[in-house]
Amino acid sequence: MGFLDSLVGRTRLPKPNEDKVFAMSTALITLQVSASLESTGKVGVVFKALPAGRFDQLMKDTVGMLQVQDTTAPGDALKVEEIKDNLGFEWMVVSGSDFEGLIAALHGVAQGLIDEGLGDCLLASVFPFKQDQRKVYFIYGYKQGTFYPFLPNGDHLRDNAEEMRLAAIVKEDLPVEPNLSSWFPLWGVPV
């Protein structure tokens, strides 16, 4: 936000930073080895939904594109699920056995929105993992271009200690969000 922008009261949304999401594919091994996290075979991307009519075709095209993506390996075909949450955000949940394929799918969704001029609407992508019996999330904020862990622990509470530990474990592999107050929770994540 420049001086001139604030002088005339102009809002500019930051550009989404899309390509750092690929760092997750190398971090996966570290997370498996050092934190015993296992992929759940799902990833999600969440973005601001537009009112009916301004959005439908794009969503249809995106789902179509993801389903076509893996025709070469029919056993590995991606499944796509569209979910609208109570805050008016749209989730695309992609499931498949190949982690690299899932990340490529996220890239496809984000790129599709950016190409449509809707890059502003991208909020985050979410990587759910299993750790023993509980779920652990890594969230990638598109506007920040950074990852952070999210470990819900009961009603609107988080396991901050384990989050800090996980952040420390992956800090060589992932760009971890340095500002703790930007580790925004995503309560009730449908992934």
Place this chain on the structure above:
Amino acid sequence: MHRKLGADFGLTARMFLALFLLAVVYLAFVGVLLLLHVSIALIVIVVAVLLVAQFFYSDKLVLNSLHAHLVTAQQQPELFDIIGRLCQITDMPMPQVAVIPSPVPNALATGRNPKHAVVCVTTGILTQLEPKELEAVLAHELSHVIHKDVKVMAMASFFATVAALLVQSGMWFGMFGGFGMGGGYGGGRGRGGGASEGQGMILIILVAAVVWAISFVLIRALSRYREYAADRGSAIITREPAQLASALQKISGSMNRIPTRDLRQVQTANALMIFPAVHMGKGSLAEMFSTHPSLDHRLAKLRELEAELSR
């Protein structure tokens, strides 16, 4: 390809014009004071200290005067979720969140910069708005924070406050007849006896009064432009200006129903509110002296934005 809302050139031009005219008035004011060999150093220092204090404690001052109390994510989970996502999508730090126990639906934001911002809502607005409408209102408030409105308005009103104080204290000293001594002005240096000094002071008070009056109108205009800018900011962030329009309509509707006794409690922070708590009469003259544009004008502007986005 979806359209993006860019800058509003008309609004930007008007904002520059208001700032330019303010600068002209202030420079003329300082020029006249220099010409008359008046030192207002003391008043300038007093006002500077006042404004800096107000600037640094704006969040606490507003919270105290409105009986707002800070809340946690556990107490207001949905409110925190909405603000958190807006902050993530605009890449700004999470502000503090406060709630005012009042049935009057309203919201405001304050704080000198995004790191020290407080977003404040009344319990009335939480119950009366749908989540999407609430999101649009909060995006309007966060736009005020992004635009650093507290800082801009504090700077814009600096010399107006000096002039106002000069007029007020001048009149006070005038009543007791003694201008040269003890007062806030280092006296009319190089001037002769008491009589001419008294005349000089009357002239200064007149000049200050004119500066005060003109800058008052300009600052109010600037304040209205910043409201339009925050409405536009909300539309840029949410891409749904219709939600803000609907929220404003609901807020203004219940504003007119609520008795004035209740409204008076929120009067102090009127300039910061999403909608002025003090009822404004129709007509352009009333609007000229108001901190907020009229509801009709705001709704018309939001309809334009909605049309621009749907094209």
